[in-house]
Amino acid sequence: MPIVLIEMECIMKKLTFISIVFFSGIFLPCLQAEDKLISTESKRPPNKKVKAEDETAKEREVVTESEVEINGKVVKYTAKAGTLMLKTDYGEKKASIFYIAYTKKDVNDISKRPITFSFNGGPGSSSVWLHMGLLGPRRAKMTDEGRMSAPPYSYENNNYSLLDQSDLVFIDPVSTGFSRAVKNEKAKQFHGVNEDIDSVGKFIKLFITRHKRWSSPKFLIGESYGTTRSAGLSKYLQGQGMDLNGICLVSSVLDFQTLRLGKGNDLPYPLMLPSYTATAWYHKKLSPELQNKKLPELLKEVEDFALGDYATALIKGDRLNDQQKMAVSENLAKWSGLSKEYVSRSNNRINSSYYFKELLRSEGKTIGRYDSRIVGKDRSDVSDHGEYDPSYSGILGSYTACMNAYVREELKYESDMPYNILTSKVHPWNYGRWTNNYLAVSDDLRSTMNKNPYLKVFVASGYYDLATPYFATDYTFDHMDLPENIKKNVMIKYYEAGHMMYSRKKCLAELKNDLDHFYQNTLNGE
Numbered sequence: 001m002p003i004v005l006i007e008m009e010c011i012m013k014k015l016t017f018i019s020i021v022f023f024s025g026i027f028l029p030c031l032q033a034e035d036k037l038i039s040t041e042s043k044r045p046p047n048k049k050v051k052a053e054d055e056t057a058k059e060r061e062v063v064t065e066s067e068v069e070i071n072g073k074v075v076k077y078t079a080k081a082g083t084l085m086l087k088t089d090y091g092e093k094k095a096s097i098f099y100i101a102y103t104k105k106d107v108n109d110i111s112k113r114p115i116t117f118s119f120n121g122g123p124g125s126s127s128v129w130l131h132m133g134l135l136g137p138r139r140a141k142m143t144d145e146g147r148m149s150a151p152p153y154s155y156e157n158n159n160y161s162l163l164d165q166s167d168l169v170f171i172d173p174v175s176t177g178f179s180r181a182v183k184n185e186k187a188k189q190f191h192g193v194n195e196d197i198d199s200v201g202k203f204i205k206l207f208i209t210r211h212k213r214w215s216s217p218k219f220l221i222g223e224s225y226g227t228t229r230s231a232g233l234s235k236y237l238q239g240q241g242m243d244l245n246g247i248c249l250v251s252s253v254l255d256f257q258t259l260r261l262g263k264g265n266d267l268p269y270p271l272m273l274p275s276y277t278a279t280a281w282y283h284k285k286l287s288p289e290l291q292n293k294k295l296p297e298l299l300k301e302v303e304d305f306a307l308g309d310y311a312t313a314l315i316k317g318d319r320l321n322d323q324q325k326m327a328v329s330e331n332l333a334k335w336s337g338l339s340k341e342y343v344s345r346s347n348n349r350i351n352s353s354y355y356f357k358e359l360l361r362s363e364g365k366t367i368g369r370y371d372s373r374i375v376g377k378d379r380s381d382v383s384d385h386g387e388y389d390p391s392y393s394g395i396l397g398s399y400t401a402c403m404n405a406y407v408r409e410e411l412k413y414e415s416d417m418p419y420n421i422l423t424s425k426v427h428p429w430n431y432g433r434w435t436n437n438y439l440a441v442s443d444d445l446r447s448t449m450n451k452n453p454y455l456k457v458f459v460a461s462g463y464y465d466l467a468t469p470y471f472a473t474d475y476t477f478d479h480m481d482l483p484e485n486i487k488k489n490v491m492i493k494y495y496e497a498g499h500m501m502y503s504r505k506k507c508l509a510e511l512k513n514d515l516d517h518f519y520q521n522t523l524n525g526e
Contacts, residue, residue, distance in 0.1 A: 055417055056096040056182045059085050062413045065105070068137035068157050070164040076105040077137065077163060081413040083178070084206055086199060094185055097203045098178035100127075100411065101169040102137060111215035114166035114245070114519065117204050119173065121225025123196065124426040126177040126419065127170040128403045130223050130250070134502040134511065135162045136170070138410070140395075140402040146503030147374060148394040155402040160502075160512040165519045166219060169207060173200055175425045178417055192430025193439060197232040204233070205240060217523060218242065223250040224468060224499065231441040234448040234455070246522045247445075248458045248515065251468045251499045254445065257438035258472035261351060266314040269349050270306035271472040273335060276355060277302045278463040279372040280337025285359060287334065295463065295496065302335045303471060313348065352466055353385045366390065371498025372464040391498060396421070446480045449489060454525075458518040459492040460511060462501040470494055491518060 061082030067074050079102050086095045107113045118135055119127045132140045132155065139158035143149055162168060172179040174190035181187040190199050208214055222230035227249040234244055253259060261268050280286050281295060290298060313320055313328045320328070328348050333340040336350060337359055343350065356367050357378075364381045368374040368391025376390030400421050407413050431439060449455050459477070461470035477490060493514050495501035502508040 055178070055415060056083075056180045059083050059096070060413075062411065064411055066137065066410075068159070068161055068163065070159055070161050073164065075137075075161075075164050078103050078105060079137075079411055081407060081411040084203055084210070085182075086202055086206075093182045095174045095181045095190060095199060096179060097174065097199070098172045099169055099203070099207070100131065100136075100407070101167070101207075102163055103167045104163060110213065112217075114217040114219055114523065115169065115208075115213050116162065116166040116219040116221055117169045117171060117207075118221040119171045119200065119226045119229060120223050121228065122176070122422060122426065123173075123191070123225055123429050124176060124423045125225070126172045126403075126421050128177075128399050128421055129500060130221060130226075131170045132399055132402055132406070133500055134160070134250075134508065135168055135221065137161045137163055138402075138406055140398045142395070142398065142503055144505040145373075146371065146395075146497060146500070146505075148398055151397065151401070153398040153401040155406055160508050162512070162515055162519075165516055167216075171200060171203060172420075173426075175423055176420050178415055178419055180417070187425070188430075191426040191428075192432060193228075193232065193434060194432050195430060196229060197236050200229060201233055201236040201240065204237065205242065208242070214242075217245040219246040219248065219519070219522075220244060221248040221250065224253065226250075227252040228254060228439065228441055231445040231448075235444040238448050238451060243452045244448075244455055246456045246458065246518065248460070248518070249473075250460045251462060251465055251501075252459055252473045252476070253468045254442040254473075255438065255440040255476045257440065258475055259468065260438060266349070267475075268352075268472070269314060270311045271475055272350070272352055272466070272469050273306045273310065273332070274299050274302050274471045275372070275463065275466055275469040276336040276350065276359075279355075279367060279466070280335075280359060282373055282464065283337070283360060283367070285337030290334070296494075299463070305331060305335065306471070310348075356386045356389075356466070357384060367466075368392070368394075368498065369466050370500065371462070371503070372466050373498065395500070395503065442476050442480050446482060449482065449486050453486060453489070455489060456518065456522045457490045458515065459490065460495065460501060460514070461492065462495050462498045462507075464497060465499040465501075467499050 059082065061080055064079045066079060067076045079100065081100045083096045083098050085093055086097060087093055104113065118130050120129045132138060137158055138155045140155050141149060141153065173196055174181055175187050181190065189195060220230045220233060230247050230249060231254050234247060237244065257265060257267055258271050259268055277299060278295060281291065281298060284291060309331065310328065325348065326344065329340050329344040332343045332348055332350065336343065338350065342358060356369060359367055360375060361381065364377060365375040366378050366386035369389045371391035374391040374394060376388065378387045403421065404419055407419065459473060461473050463470060495507040495510060497504040497507040502511050
């Protein structure tokens, strides 16, 4: 989601409400700017679609020009939708990587113009969410609160685009979007932690080389598993002689032990609790005393309990006597909005997949995983988990329709292939040395920052994100062992929204303002 899913294996046992849905070739009337077609990759007749089986055989590029107003100023830009071919050192074709790149026009010195590479996560997600939700010049239309509107869907000018600060390149990893392994090559060679970092890293190097941007400031922006990729890429690119200026992590997960619930791993429970409190506060399920507090003030109190008495109780396990266990249950009930009886029966360990259903059970509603502000209605009011995620189903159709219309109508990129918004074809994902272990790349980022003390990191977290809880991100950065002079290079901001905090208009404006300051301060050496 963007969504980015935190990898599909990370979804809790019995959590079946997320379904992978494919939208191919949807044609819907969408708001368009006047675009001028500059060139195409061949002299084929206008509007003749390339056959799907031929699309990975060679590189393509379609160029258009347009403009968008950002912060009251018109930004004219060139858009390129195309593919780059990944090859071996011997010239053998391996994969065709689809990208959409935006470059600001009338830039006299590109060595001073930043370039940002962006992607989402999954694994298995295209770059559509950050592209058409936050960064790109066009944005899928939603309500101001980030909820779905009635179909048919349309998109609009994104007055909060980052294009005024940086050129943008959106990358779809192999098997997502229009990216595919070439004929006779197995796609699974790209489906893994290291394999993914290697292929995306090679794309970035090739793009930088082709477009003569080695002298430009370079940034990465990833969301969800895309933050995992970003940390890995920072080390990979540094090893290739390419140092970055900045990395932006949206709804971050750098250490999966902070998220994966399982026997013997109690760490996620205290790290999830503040997000439960925020959710209960939003739905007015806390006591009047707690409801009357400002959210940040309230969360500071529950954070202290989570890392203090609660964490200690979990470590002690059965060494706690009945009276001590009941005291913990009372506090958990107070902070989570659940009944003391329910918390006690859960052995003071609240499973997130059950929390989605339990908090509003009396109202017959299920809360969203990606944005717990959003609720839905299940068939059964007595099941232990929801049948779907209302915060995911509420955005999938809109982003899918808008992306399919936008890429073909405005960007003029014709294709018979389905644009894979989110695909399960990347699974099973190869975890390599992390197989049967918790994937963790925080040390990769630590190493990169130590070697490049000028690298700045911006972190954006949503209070109502139950997929990558904000306190789990805080915990990760609190345990990276960064030197004091490097810690100041990390900026963490919080937003009163979910996983895709930019879907809420108020938070989109806040995030745009924070990103502007981050880029400007980074480039000014502040």
